[in-house]
Amino acid sequence: MKLRIVYDNEAKGGLESDWGFSCLIEAEKKILFDTGASGEILSHNMQWLGIRKEDIEIIALSHEHWDHIGGLDAVLHQNVAVYIPSSFSMGTKKRIEESAAEVLEVSGPADIVSGVHTTGELGIGIKEQSLVLETKGSEGVIVLTGCAHPGLETILEAAKVFGELYGVIGGFHGFDKLELLKELKMIVPCHCTVRKEEIMRMYQEKAVWCGAGEIIEI
Numbered sequence: 001m002k003l004r005i006v007y008d009n010e011a012k013g014g015l016e017s018d019w020g021f022s023c024l025i026e027a028e029k030k031i032l033f034d035t036g037a038s039g040e041i042l043s044h045n046m047q048w049l050g051i052r053k054e055d056i057e058i059i060a061l062s063h064e065h066w067d068h069i070g071g072l073d074a075v076l077h078q079n080v081a082v083y084i085p086s087s088f089s090m091g092t093k094k095r096i097e098e099s100a101a102e103v104l105e106v107s108g109p110a111d112i113v114s115g116v117h118t119t120g121e122l123g124i125g126i127k128e129q130s131l132v133l134e135t136k137g138s139e140g141v142i143v144l145t146g147c148a149h150p151g152l153e154t155i156l157e158a159a160k161v162f163g164e165l166y167g168v169i170g171g172f173h174g175f176d177k178l179e180l181l182k183e184l185k186m187i188v189p190c191h192c193t194v195r196k197e198e199i200m201r202m203y204q205e206k207a208v209w210c211g212a213g214e215i216i217e218i
């Protein structure tokens with residue numbers, strides 16, 4: 001499986017950085033996880049990476065914040081299926097229904113395609129789903145988060161139903177029990193991770209820099 005960070009607070013090459021997150025997962029199908037804040041920047045970065053919106057077969061949205069769904073209109077098309085937490089507002093649901101092939105509401109843990117699962121919506125305040133990806137060599141599962149509002153610890157715990165934890169990629173928000181990451185073999189702190197630099201320093205041997213343009217093979 002190949003992951004490409006399309007949108008992030010940091011970027012490399014000719015890609016633009018901006019507050020937000022989006023990642024393309026190339027599995028059995030091409031899945032775009034979140035869409036960043038701006039459709040313009042998302043389109044620019046996709047073009048730079050050679051990704052056409054028509055190639056995206058599935059969009060999975062972690063939560064309803066603007067820095068994750070703001071770019072949605074730039075990638076919606078008539079053949080795409082969109083996975084959203086069932087708590088999304090009626091307005092957003094309607095907007096997606098009008099331009100997508102299918103809207104799938106997620107509540108509990110579920111499979112999306114072979115090797116790609118969702119934790120289901122978690123959290124009490126801001127509800128959020130995270131994806132759970134199986135590594136090629138079956139070493140375990142890698143959790144892909146948007147902002148981790150329900151708490152990274154809670155998300156990692158929920159992901160364990162799909163296998164042994166191998167790694168985590170995405171926004172960790174205010175997560176501060178850094179020692180809990182010790183068990184993991186791959187740590188990729190992105191987007192809103194408040195303690196990104198500290199995590200990179202603390203786990204030098206297994207932390208991977210995150211920014212738009214980064215490719216991660218799992």
Ligand SMILES: [Zn+2]
Pocket residue numbers: 063065147149
């Ligand atoms: Zn958020």
Ligand SMILES: [Zn+2]
Pocket residue numbers: 020021065067068146147171191192
């Ligand atoms: Zn965010």
